[in-house]
Amino acid sequence: MExxxxxxxxxxxxxxxxxxxxxxxxxxxxxGQASRVLVSGSAETSGEREGxxxxxxxxxxxxxxxxxxxxxxxxxxxxxxxxxxxRNLPRPAAIGHxxxxxxxxxxxxxxxxxxxxxxxxxxxxxxxLHVPPALALVRCAQEFFPGIAQAACLDTAFHxxxxxxxxxxxxxxxxxxxxxxxxxFHGLSCESIVRxxxxxxxxxxxxxxxxxxxxxxxxxxxxxxxxxMGLTPSGGVMMSTRCGDIDPGVIAYLVRESHYDADRxxxxxxxxxxxxxxxxxxxxxxxxxxxxxxxxGARLAIAMFVYSVRKQIGAMAAAxxxxxxxxxxxxxxxxxxxxxxxxxxxxxxxxxxxxxxVRVIPAQEDxxxxxxxxxxxxxxxxx
Numbered sequence: 109m110e111x112x113x114x115x116x117x118x119x120x121x122x123x124x125x126x127x128x129x130x131x132x133x134x135x136x137x138x139x140g141q142a143s144r145v146l147v148s149g150s151a152e153t154s155g156e157r158e159g160x161x162x163x164x165x166x167x168x169x170x171x172x173x174x175x176x177x178x179x180x181x182x183x184x185x186x187x188x189x190x191x192x193x194x195r196n197l198p199r200p201a202a203i204g205h206x207x208x209x210x211x212x213x214x215x216x217x218x219x220x221x222x223x224x225x226x227x228x229x230x231x232x233x234x235x236x237l238h239v240p241p242a243l244a245l246v247r248c249a250q251e252f253f254p255g256i257a258q259a260a261c262l263d264t265a266f267h268x269x270x271x272x273x274x275x276x277x278x279x280x281x282x283x284x285x286x287x288x289x290x291x292x293f294h295g296l297s298c299e300s301i302v303r304x305x306x307x308x309x310x311x312x313x314x315x316x317x318x319x320x321x322x323x324x325x326x327x328x329x330x331x332x333x334x335x336x337m338g339l340t341p342s343g344g345v346m347m348s349t350r351c352g353d354i355d356p357g358v359i360a361y362l363v364r365e366s367h368y369d370a371d372r373x374x375x376x377x378x379x380x381x382x383x384x385x386x387x388x389x390x391x392x393x394x395x396x397x398x399x400x401x402x403x404x405g406a407r408l409a410i411a412m413f414v415y416s417v418r419k420q421i422g423a424m425a426a427a428x429x430x431x432x433x434x435x436x437x438x439x440x441x442x443x444x445x446x447x448x449x450x451x452x453x454x455x456x457x458x459x460x461x462x463x464x465x466v467r468v469i470p471a472q473e474d475x476x477x478x479x480x481x482x483x484x485x486x487x488x489x490x491x
Contacts, residue, residue, distance in 0.1 A: 122200035123477035126242040131184050135197060136478035143478050146197055151184045161187050185248045202257040203249050204481030208238035212287030215268040217480045219488055220258045234340055259481040266295030267332045274334040292335035294323045300472035301435050302330050310432035314424045319438035320348045326424035334427040336420045342377050346416040348391030351381035383409040393440050414450045425459050437471040
């Protein structure tokens with residue numbers, strides 16, 4: 109399964125990172141714990157709006173930007189396969205997929221076989237926004253690249269070893285027995301931060317992954333010990349369109365008094381809440397900043413997001429007994445200096461001693477997928 113890339117022996121691995129209506133991809137030459145990107149890009153896979161397929165070469169230069177509609181995962185994979193062929197890039201020796209939730213049965217990164225697919229299908233109920241499009245992409249990749257090993261790289265895996273005091277939810281035993289617990293997410297992002305820190309990894313690390321989805325994780329000596337998201341990616345801090353943690357009595361009230369069913373509740377929790385719900389304008393932080401000068405709802409939404417993240421960082425500091433380093437990552441975490449400054453303003457002194465206690469590190473989920481995939485393939489071939 110080894111491929112030759114630019115004269116060196118390495119494995120070409122295609123990393124596929126599926127969202128609810130978008131796809132990030134990258135072809136990497138992976139050798140041990142080292143990787144080199146050969147091509148990367150993204151595709152909008154929603155057939156309801158103008159499509160976009162964009163790609164960059166190994167130096168980060170734009171090589172393609174196609175706005176033809178992409179209505180299905182099959183079309184997205186077809187575009188990627190066509191790009192690899194057109195650029196005379198190596199055929200993938202393995203393909204790794206980001207899977208947000210593997211349920212209670214699938215808690216570790218693994219190669220995909222029929223049994224694993226069955227487990228992942230059962231996990232769709234935990235993350236209905238994320239898992240179905242990811243599994244559709246797995247099936248498409250299996251069709252386009254038959255016989256090639258495919259790996260499930262789980263966002264929940266990094267948190268699988270959390271202590272019981274953090275992972276156990278305060279609900280009846282019979283509900284815990286069917287897998288209802290705190291799973292945690294953004295695990296691939298957290299793993300990539302730990303890897304990038306390397307020998308600089310401190311004993312007490314807090315990672316704030318802030319983007320459309322947002323979470324805060326406490327890492328002790330490289331291991332996740334607590335995190336803000338719970339059973340699903342809807343919990344924890346306030347997000348762009350997700351409410352995060354709210355009084356569970358709100359749910360009971362809506363069911364009893366407003367006759368909400370499960371679908372209507374999910375729409376409210378995942379699509380109509382968070383910053384878009386508070387502002388009545390947008391869940392995009394850039395648009396809220398632009399409107400904040402004249403729109404009170406936009407100002408309140410930004411302030412609530414900052415406050416929510418700051419509180420969770422404080423909670424994770426308590427779980428760790430202090431903070432040696434706070435890392436911001438994700439789209440907002442990496443690019444919004446004003447939000448970072450406001451979050452840290454309430455933490456200086458009691459938790460953060462100096463500015464050197466705060467760093468911005470890009471999330472490298474796709475690199476992490478490629479590294480895990482090669483490791484899994486090599487381990488399987490040595491058995």
